[in-house]
Amino acid sequence: MAFQGPKGTRDFYPEDMQVISFIFNTWKRTAWLFGFEEYEGPMFEHLDLFTKKSGEEIVKQLYNFKDKGDRDIALRPEITPTLARMIVARGSSLKKPVKWFSIPRLFRYERMQKGRLREFHQLNLDIIGEAGISADAELIAAVVFMMKSFCLASTDFKIRVNSRKLMSECLSALGFPAEKIPAAYSILDKKGKIEPEALQEMYAKDGIAGSDVQIIENLLACASLDHVRALVAAKADQVPALAEIDEFFSKISAYGLSEFVLFDIAVIRGLAYYTGIVFEVFDEQKSLRAIAGGGRYDALIEQFGGEPTPAVGFGMGDVVLYELLKEKNLIPQYRKPVDVYIINFNKDDSLPAISFASLLREKGVSCEFSLKGQNFKKQMEHAQHARMVAFVGGDEWKEGKVKIKDMGSGEEKVVEKDEAYSILAMGTHPPAP
RNA sequence: GUGCUAGUAGCUCAAUUGGCAGAGUACCAGAUUGUGGUUCUGGGCGUUGGGGGUUCAAGUCCCCUCUGGCACCCCA
Structure with a gap:
């Protein structure tokens, strides 16, 4: 074998292109049905565009280099910073809400696993400039619609939804110290994923003890929104996010999508910038990694130098989706295009x-x-x-x-x-x- | 970044305690210069991922490296 492609990359032979086009076309059709417009940016950006959002640690997980003008450049590991840059550049001239989608090719310097490569495609849908929960519901409806368009049923996948706002309000109402809420998030995120001993280590490492541990344990035990409601019943006035997430689920019901969407307290997502609803799409057996994920990020546009602008969005990668479609035998058979x-x-x-x-x-x-x-x-x-x-x-x-x-x-x-x-x-x- | 595991023809795989590298499929050509998915015959199937070492002899044992798979970390 004379040459191989770089680690973690794929070659797309004609039969592969037919599959990837099938995926793209299905994505685009749904985006169109929901009134989203397509945008695109450069495949490489100034490195600091990404460190601005994610911190310096991100550098070791992306491809970066100095160009011949001694500029620090990175191959884009995500498109949200580009989107934020574009939104900020147009400023107030954009009619709100902005509903845009893109199918960028992304690059991440990571060790590979099933469903994770170093070069991949990711559909992104974002609604920018709408603070109401109706935007979150519309976006998640689009995700479900998209999955249904691939002939996936509610027995194949579920969308698991939580709210950062709800979690922080509950923790505060129960008397949990505000400065330790980020640590609490990462513990909630580990629900069902780690051993009890490892959990104890996390408590110790983050300096969480006594009644604070009990607060987290009580939250972790909540299998439904009603459990959460009961837990904070005495302090209901301090948890307005409960009403908001109720409204969210009533809208999902109106979309006719209740069977696909459920509350899951363990869905927190790793990123610090999420401010409200967060969600992840999993196959029913949870045998694959998350197929899609997203949430509300109301502070990001401002962080990139724009006016305070509410926003909600999600990303769906082609690699895990392909694995799921293959598992469910939903990939169309190859057909030579000549007529x-x-x-x-x-x-x-x-x-x-x-x-x-x-x-x-x-x-x-x-x-x-x-x-x-x-x-x-x-x-x-x-x-x-x-x-x-x-x-x-x-x-x-x-x-x-x-x-x-x-x-x-x-x-x-x-x-x-x-x-x-x-x-x-x-x-x-x-x-x- | 850490650990485990694998790599043989384009593809799927076989090869006894170390003893001459094989099968199916696909591909190309011909029995067939006016009828396709089926037969028959013939033909490349290859530095056994790459490099080094041990040995009379290495696909097989040892070391390094590359690539894939899995777990951890992370997951934008």
Whole structure:
């Protein structure tokens, strides 16, 4: 093997491109149905655009280099900072709310696992400039719609939703020290993922003890919103986020998507910048890593130098989604795109095939023919992927006629050339613009 | 960044305690120059991922490295 692609990259052969296009097209169609517009930015940005959002630690998890002008550059590991930059640059001239989507190719310098590579695609949908919970509900409805568009059912996946705001209000109402709330988040995030001893270590490391431990344990034990409600019943006035998340779930019900969306107190997400609703999409068995994740980030645009602007968004990667679709046998079968195959009766004279192919192409019919004068049988073998076959050359060709064959039914007939065009053109499916 | 595991034909895999590298599939060509998915025959299938070491002899044992898979960390 002379050369290999770099670690964690993929080659997309035509059959792979057909799959990735299927995924992209499904994404784009849903984005369009929900009124999102597409945007795109550069694949590399100034390094500090990413450290601004995520801190210096992020540098060891991305590809960065100095360019010939001695500038610090990074291949983008996410597109949200680019989005924030673009939003800030247009400022108040954008009509709110902004509903934009993108399918960026992203790069992360990480050790690979199932569903995680160093180069991948990620759909991003964001709603910017709407503070109300209706934006969160609309966004999550779009996620569910998208998953349904792949023919995934509620028995295949669930969207697990929590609220950072709800968690911090509950913790405060129960008397948990405010400065330790971030540590509490990371412990909640570990629910069901680590051993009890490891949990004790985390408490010790973060200096959480006594009644504070009990507060977290009580929260962790909540399997539903009603449990949370009961836990803070005495201090309900200090937890307005409860009403908000109730409103969220009533909207989800109105969308008709209740079976797909559930409350899960263990969904916190690692990033510090989430301020409200957070959610993750998992396969039902939770055997794969999260298929998508997102939430509300009301402080980010301001952090990038813009006016205070509420925002909510999510990302969905192509790698894990592909794993799930493959597992559920929902990947469309490969189909060679050519529509008509032209066969030369006389393998030593390719001119009839050339002239007929040119005429078909002028008419917008996709076609090809053997480029190397193969015998009849070989040509037929190549033609078996085509929808229709046209036979040229020989006696019919001399009379201005062409024999055409439907490869599905096997039906054949000899027709005038002009008639052949219109018959062959029927049923063609040109690629969408 | 840490640990575990694997790598043989394009693909799926076999090869006795170390003893001449194989099968299927796919590909190309021909029995077939006017009819496809089926047969028959022939043909590349290869520095056994790469490098070094032990040995009369290494796909096999040892070391290094590359790539894949899994767990931890992280998950934007």
